[in-house]
Amino acid sequence: MTFIGKSVKRVEDQRFLTGKGRYTDDIVLPGMTYAYILRSPYAHAKILSINTSKAEAMDGVVKIFTGKDIAAAGINGVPCGWQVNFKNGDTMKEPPHPLLVADKARYAGDGVAMIIAESKEAARDAADMVDVEYEELDAVTNAADAVADGKPLVHDDAPNNMCFDWELGNPIDEVNAAMSAADHITSLEFTNQRVIPNAMEPRAAIGQYEDHSGKYTLHTTSQNPHLTRLLMCAFVLGVPEHKVRVVAPDVGGGFGSKIFHYAEEALVIWASKQLNRPVKWTSDRSEAFLTDAHGRDHISKAEMGFDKDGNILALRVKTHANLGAYLSTFAPCVPTWLHGTLLQGLYTTPKINVDVTGVFTHTTPVDAYRGAGRPEATYLLERLLDKAALEMKRDPAELRLQNFIPAFDGVKEEGYMTQVALQYDSGNYHGVLERALEMVGYEDFRKEQAAARDEGRLLGIGFSTYIEACGIAPSAVVGALGARAGLYESAQVRVQPTGKVSVYSGSHSHGQGHETTFAQVVADKLGIPLEDVEIVHGDSEAVAFGMGTYGSRSLAVGGSAIVRSIEKVLEKGAQIAAHKLEANPEDLEYAGGKWTVKGTDKSVAFGDVALTAYVPHDYPQGLEPGMDFSSFYDPANFTYPFGAHIAIVEVDKDTGKVSLKRFIAVDDVGNVINPMIVDGQIHGGLAQGIGQALFEGAIYDEYGQLTNGSYMDYTMPRADDLPSFEVDRQVTPCPHNPLGVKGAGEAGCIGSTPAVVNAVMDALAPFGIKDLEMPMTPERVWRTMNS
Amino acid sequence: MNLKGNYQFDASSKAIWDCLMNPEVLTRITPGISRLEQIEEDQFKAIADVKIGPVKGSFEGNLKVAEKKEPERFVLKITQKSKIGNVSADVAIALNKKEDGQTEMEFDGKAKLSGLLARTGQRVLSGVANTLTKQFFKALEKELA
Numbered sequence: 018m019t020f021i022g023k024s025v026k027r028v029e030d031q032r033f034l035t036g037k038g039r040y041t042d043d044i045v046l047p048g049m050t051y052a053y054i055l056r057s058p059y060a061h062a063k064i065l066s067i068n069t070s071k072a073e074a075m076d077g078v079v080k081i082f083t084g085k086d087i088a089a090a091g092i093n094g095v096p097c098g099w100q101v102n103f104k105n106g107d108t109m110k111e112p113p114h115p116l117l118v119a120d121k122a123r124y125a126g127d128g129v130a131m132i133i134a135e136s137k138e139a140a141r142d143a144a145d146m147v148d149v150e151y152e153e154l155d156a157v158t159n160a161a162d163a164v165a166d167g168k169p170l171v172h173d174d175a176p177n178n179m180c181f182d183w184e185l186g187n188p189i190d191e192v193n194a195a196m197s198a199a200d201h202i203t204s205l206e207f208t209n210q211r212v213i214p215n216a217m218e219p220r221a222a223i224g225q226y227e228d229h230s231g232k233y234t235l236h237t238t239s240q241n242p243h244l245t246r247l248l249m250c251a252f253v254l255g256v257p258e259h260k261v262r263v264v265a266p267d268v269g270g271g272f273g274s275k276i277f278h279y280a281e282e283a284l285v286i287w288a289s290k291q292l293n294r295p296v297k298w299t300s301d302r303s304e305a306f307l308t309d310a311h312g313r314d315h316i317s318k319a320e321m322g323f324d325k326d327g328n329i330l331a332l333r334v335k336t337h338a339n340l341g342a343y344l345s346t347f348a349p350c351v352p353t354w355l356h357g358t359l360l361q362g363l364y365t366t367p368k369i370n371v372d373v374t375g376v377f378t379h380t381t382p383v384d385a386y387r388g389a390g391r392p393e394a395t396y397l398l399e400r401l402l403d404k405a406a407l408e409m410k411r412d413p414a415e416l417r418l419q420n421f422i423p424a425f426d427g428v429k430e431e432g433y434m435t436q437v438a439l440q441y442d443s444g445n446y447h448g449v450l451e452r453a454l455e456m457v458g459y460e461d462f463r464k465e466q467a468a469a470r471d472e473g474r475l476l477g478i479g480f481s482t483y484i485e486a487c488g489i490a491p492s493a494v495v496g497a498l499g500a501r502a503g504l505y506e507s508a509q510v511r512v513q514p515t516g517k518v519s520v521y522s523g524s525h526s527h528g529q530g531h532e533t534t535f536a537q538v539v540a541d542k543l544g545i546p547l548e549d550v551e552i553v554h555g556d557s558e559a560v561a562f563g564m565g566t567y568g569s570r571s572l573a574v575g576g577s578a579i580v581r582s583i584e585k586v587l588e589k590g591a592q593i594a595a596h597k598l599e600a601n602p603e604d605l606e607y608a609g610g611k612w613t614v615k616g617t618d619k620s621v622a623f624g625d626v627a628l629t630a631y632v633p634h635d636y637p638q639g640l641e642p643g644m645d646f647s648s649f650y651d652p653a654n655f656t657y658p659f660g661a662h663i664a665i666v667e668v669d670k671d672t673g674k675v676s677l678k679r680f681i682a683v684d685d686v687g688n689v690i691n692p693m694i695v696d697g698q699i700h701g702g703l704a705q706g707i708g709q710a711l712f713e714g715a716i717y718d719e720y721g722q723l724t725n726g727s728y729m730d731y732t733m734p735r736a737d738d739l740p741s742f743e744v745d746r747q748v749t750p751c752p753h754n755p756l757g758v759k760g761a762g763e764a765g766c767i768g769s770t771p772a773v774v775n776a777v778m779d780a781l782a783p784f785g786i787k788d789l790e791m792p793m794t795p796e797r798v799w800r801t802m803n804s
Numbered sequence: 805m806n807l808k809g810n811y812q813f814d815a816s817s818k819a820i821w822d823c824l825m826n827p828e829v830l831t832r833i834t835p836g837i838s839r840l841e842q843i844e845e846d847q848f849k850a851i852a853d854v855k856i857g858p859v860k861g862s863f864e865g866n867l868k869v870a871e872k873k874e875p876e877r878f879v880l881k882i883t884q885k886s887k888i889g890n891v892s893a894d895v896a897i898a899l900n901k902k903e904d905g906q907t908e909m910e911f912d913g914k915a916k917l918s919g920l921l922a923r924t925g926q927r928v929l930s931g932v933a934n935t936l937t938k939q940f941f942k943a944l945e946k947e948l949a
Contacts, residue, residue: 058889058919125918145887303920718926720916726923729858 020537020547024693027533028547029526038267041221041236046295049223050079052285053140054298055130055147056307057122060156060379060721061169064120064149067130072146077139080292081147082284083130084119092116092287095280096252097344098244100499101181101353101375109181109375112172114343116253116280116287122151123171123342124379125722126307131284133296156379156721160339161316163378171342171377180340180375181349185357186437192370195331199322203405209393210714210791211314211339213726214386215733218269219300220309224285228293232260237282239265239555240275240525241565244502246557248278248346254287261286265555268527272705273385274309275527276567277346306726311715312386314339315352315393321366321401327411329420331368332360334397340375341382348384349375354498355390355486361435362398363446363482363659364420369436379721385567387705387766388485395483399771403480403778404787413480413775414454421446421482427752432654438498439486441657442759443749445685450482450661453683456743457663470783475668476678477780480661481772487760488573488656488751505651506570507562508578510539510586512644514631516624518543520582521647522554523563524575529762530694531571537690538576538756542583544610545623561647569658569760572690573751578650580755585646590626596637597621597629656751656759660684662703662768664776673799675711675777677740682768685747687759692746695761699744702765708734710773714792732792805917805930807895810910811941815948817899817907821875823947824897833943835936846872850884856932859925861886875899880913889919909941 032038057064069081094114101109117128130147134140157163157171163178171178186192196202223236233256239245246263250256268275285296300308317336324330338352357371388395406413422433427443434440462478469476489495492503509521520539526532536550543550553559566575587607594612595602598619605612613620629636630644665679682699689695712732716724725731750757770791777793778786784802813820823829827848831840839851846869853862865884872878877898884891895913902908915933917926 058922125922303924306923718922720918720922722918722922722926724923724926727925729925730923730927 020541021690023537023691025533025537025547025691027530027694028536029530029532040218040267040269041223041238042299044223044236044266046223046225049295049297050133050135050292051137051140052288052296052298053132053137053144054128054281055132055144055149057127057129057151058125059122059151059153060125061154062122062151063154064118064122064129065152066150068148069130071148072132072143075139075143075146077135078143079133079135081130081132081143082117082288084115084117087115087117088119090287092283093253095278095283096248097348098248098346098501099350100501101183101349103181104184109349110172110175110179111344112175116284124381126381127342128280131288133288133292137299158378158380158717158721160314160337160376160378163376164337164374171379175377178377180344180377182372182374183353184370184372186360186369186371189370192331192333192368195368196320196322196333199330200325201323201405201409202320203323203401203408204318204320205400205404205788206318207400207788208790209313209315209317209396210709211383212312212386212709212713213306213715213731214272214274214309214312216270216272216274216309219302219305220275220279220281221297221299222282222285223295223297224287224289225295226290226293232262233286233289234262234264235282235286236264236266238268238275239263240268240271240527240567242525242555243523243557243560243563244565245278245282249283249286253283262556262558264557265525268525271527272387273312273389273567276565277310277384302728303726306731307381307723310345310382310384311341312383313393314383317397319397319401321405323405323409327409327416327419329364329366332366334360334371336371336373338373338375339378339380339383341378341380343382345382345384348382350499351385351390352393356394358437358439358486359391359394359484360398361437361439362395363422363484365422366436371437380717381723387702388763389568391485391763392706392767392770395481395767396771399481399483400774403775407782407787414450414459417480417482418447418450424448426749440654441484442654443752444484444657444659445747445749446482446659448747449659449683449685452745452747453661453663453681456681456683456745457665457679462665473670475670475780475783477666477668477776477778479664479666479772479775479777479779481768481775482659482661483768484657484659485569485763485767486655487569487658487763488652488754489568489570490655491653492651502564503651504564505649506564506574506578507560507647507649508575508582509561509645509647510579510582512586512627512630514628516545516549516627518545518550520550520552520579521560522552522575522579523560524571525555525563525566527566529566529571529698530691534572534690534694535576535579538579539583542580543586543623544608569762572756572758573656573754573760574650574652576756576758577652577754578648581648581650582646585648586644589630589644590623592637592640593626593629594621597625653753656687656754658684658686658759658761658764660764660768662772664769664772666773666776666780668777668780668798670802673795673797673802675793675798677707677738677773679740679743680769681743682765683745683747684761684764685749686761686764687751688748688757689746690756690758696744698761699765700742702763703742703769704734704739706766706769707739707773710770710791710793711738712792712794805915805926805933807893807911807913807915807933809934809937810908812902813907813909813945813948814905815907816905817875817901819948820899820907820909820944823944825869829947833940833947835939846870852884856925856929859888859920861888861921863891886921889917889921891921892916
């Protein structure tokens with residue numbers, strides 16, 4: 018039975034689509050109370066006093082905790098999981114990130130008090146009656162401004178609001194020398210704007226303490242339940258880890274925003290013990306806009322030098338990365354190790370220097386958002402390439418092909434060493450762009466475009482090619498780069514006596530379809546029906562350990578761990594089968610769900626062997642009963658998916674509205690287990706990336722207020738904004754993991770944004786417009802055309 | 805949010821001034837205001853209900869008249885608190901004498917918003933503010949007539 022490579026329908030969709038999913042907020046526990054977090058309306062304010070007496074006297078109010086109570090209980094703030102140092106070797110500034118603030122609010126949304134009541138409504142009503150006296154202070158929101166002298170400080174011990182400054186690549190002198198030898202330099206100053214994740218399910222958490230056992234259970238909307246447990250137990254609450262169970266049940270999307278350990282998780286756990294009652298907190302949409310970690314927000318200056326033939330000589334990048342008011346779990350790593358390291362792109366650029374300053378501002382914390390650093394790197398490179406082509410009067414596709422790294426498979430030919438600390442595993446970059454050009458009918462399009470221009474219509478084509486470092490990540494490597502965690506994955510394969518198989522994966526599914534894809538791998542390798550496999554995930558009591566789902570790592574790392582455990586099952590199974598067949602294990606082969614003595618028709622089925630393992634009456638001597646294996650897989654390298662995207666747009670001359678006419682995506686994500694799921698991931702990623710290009714963007718006013726924190730004000734892409742995507746694949750297997758897979762979760766979101774922006778710029782070329790910021794709203798485009 | 809505009813009245817600046825300094829009149833003519841109470845010289849406590857798009861709130865706070873130069877100009881200092889966010893604004897109001905006994909009232913200021921008020925509907929807020937000021941001017945015109 019083969020399942021790998023088949024578009025098996027997602028087994029989880031039955032429950033999702035019939036309303037039977039079980040999400041955190043669906044869970045109601047006996048005696049449960051409801052928490053509401055009162056948040057600072059100001060971006061920067063001293064808290065002069067808090068009076069809770071009126072609120073406490075209200076019906077249904079159980080208890081109110083303030084920042085002072087949290088501090089008095091000796092509870093630590095939320096920790097950061099990644100350390101980036103200053104260039105001079107000093108440790109990054111890592112100010113405390115309290116669960117509730119006691120004396121100062123640092124962004125509009127900072128938690129000030131937790132009101133716990135018998136109902137959600139009572140908690141909310143009581144919150145209205147808590148009197149907080151604030152002294153409002155000036156705020157900074159823009160990362161490039163915030164580092165200037167004399168600006169308001171987010172944290173007193175972080176001068177100039179700097180968290181770190183960081184550099185990677187070739188020494189700046191070498192890059193400057195290469196740049197001054199260039200015949201042409203293309204430069205770009207731009208903002209990669211802040212976006213808000215908008216997972217379908219808002220965050221929620223339920224803390225439950227059981228005094229008979231002294232154990233806690235946290236139900237939470239997490240992409241990363243085990244790491245949440247580790248951070249919460251060891252760094253925040255000081256509760257022993259073996260006394261805490263963390264369950265992330267069905268989770269409705271995350272896009273990165275649910276990787277991190279949030280204050281509310283620790284608050285409900287702590288409060289549940291204080292009250293000896295379960296405490297549930299559920300974010301509303303407005304709160305989600307304000308408190309889910311945001312993404313991107315880079316202000317960059319980038320220059321690329323070329324020789325007279327268009328060969329890239331050097332790249333120089335200076336970025337101010339907005340980290341928000343506090344360090345979220347992986348915040349420092351996103352603009353550095355996930356951004357700087359990708360600035361080689363697909364190109365042979367011989368000299369690269371990237372300089373990144375991490376900056377605190379009075380805004381919502383910023384962390385990984387689908388692609389995390391890699392979209393920012395891709396945007397920068399791909400805008401430069403298209404702009405350079407325009408300036409040097411070269412064809413943008415041809416300029417890319419000329420500068421691509423030649424193909425290598427990572428087996429016969431070695432991986433490609435970049436100037437920025439990575440070794441690409443395998444790649445055929447010309448292949449994806451050439452295929453995309455063929456699909457779009459490039460030459461014909463240019464004719465169509467010229468004809469349209471004659472009619473006064475503005476058609477444009479935009480290119481983007483990308484590479485991403487996924488399958489995150491080899492623990493030793495990331496450890497050397499500042500990670501405070503390993504990034505392996507665990508998997509336990511438990512063969513039940515009847516031959517049914519339970520798989521416990523440390524990789525969490527919140528929309529990706531693990532219950533299908535992982536089951537396909539298991540069913541395929543064991544030759545058993547798909548329905549005989551159950552994928553269990555998201556429960557720290559069931560699963561040994563897990564490092565979560567993000568960085569397109571689930572299949573490459575989590576799937577590989579499953580394969581390792583299956584290998585152990587088959588090895589033991591072969592010993593039992595050999596005993597039953599009175600043969601040597603070496604003389605057996607496993608196929609179609611049975612072990613067969615080679616060259617004979619003597620065989621024994623998987624189910625018989627499983628039963629024998631648990632009923633070991635007639636059994637190999639010295640062999641342990643049972644069939645249950647666990648593995649921890651630590652990858653040898655990152656995986657490097659890549660691809661080429663092409664967008665065709667038409668800009669309405671009268672209104673400035675950009676219509677996306679066609680979108681072609683050719684992605685190489687290595688081997689594919691379920692093509693339909695990969696297509697779905699690509700489609701979703703494209704929509705998100707296109708959203709950033711055309712619609713989305715958080716806007717703060719000068720006082721640090723998020724001015725578009727609702728669906729009335731923040732534009733998400735809708736189905737009718739998008740064309741029917743034309744996607745195709747190339748397959749260059751990953752040479753270093755047993756499935757040959759590279760990861761597909763982020764690809765669409767990484768490649769699509771610059772393709773759309775480049776297409777708009779191409780459409781606007783007759784106006785002599787070379788730069789335009791995202792999102793390319795009708796107003797912005799119209800104003801630019803008419804200025 | 806910037807607040808800026810003007811309106812022409814067929815009345816003297818003194819007559820307008822007197823209306824603007826009279827809490828009873830102001831309560832009548834200001835949209836949403838349900839109570840205006842003088843707490844001391846040039847200082848009032850105000851209670852108002854305002855609906856802005858989907859956002860509705862009861863505001864409570866102070867109005868302070870400062871930098872008075874009768875009957876030419878003054879600065880209105882507004883601080884209003886509500887469950888949906890707070891508003892503070894300084895608005896300079898000028899009463900400029902025109903020909904034929906007419907007076908132009910000019911206002912110029914900036915409002916600072918926080919909370920839900922800031923992040924929901926701020927985009928539509930200046931439109932709402934325009935409508936409210938128009939209502940205010942019309943009502944004032946009636947008072948003066």
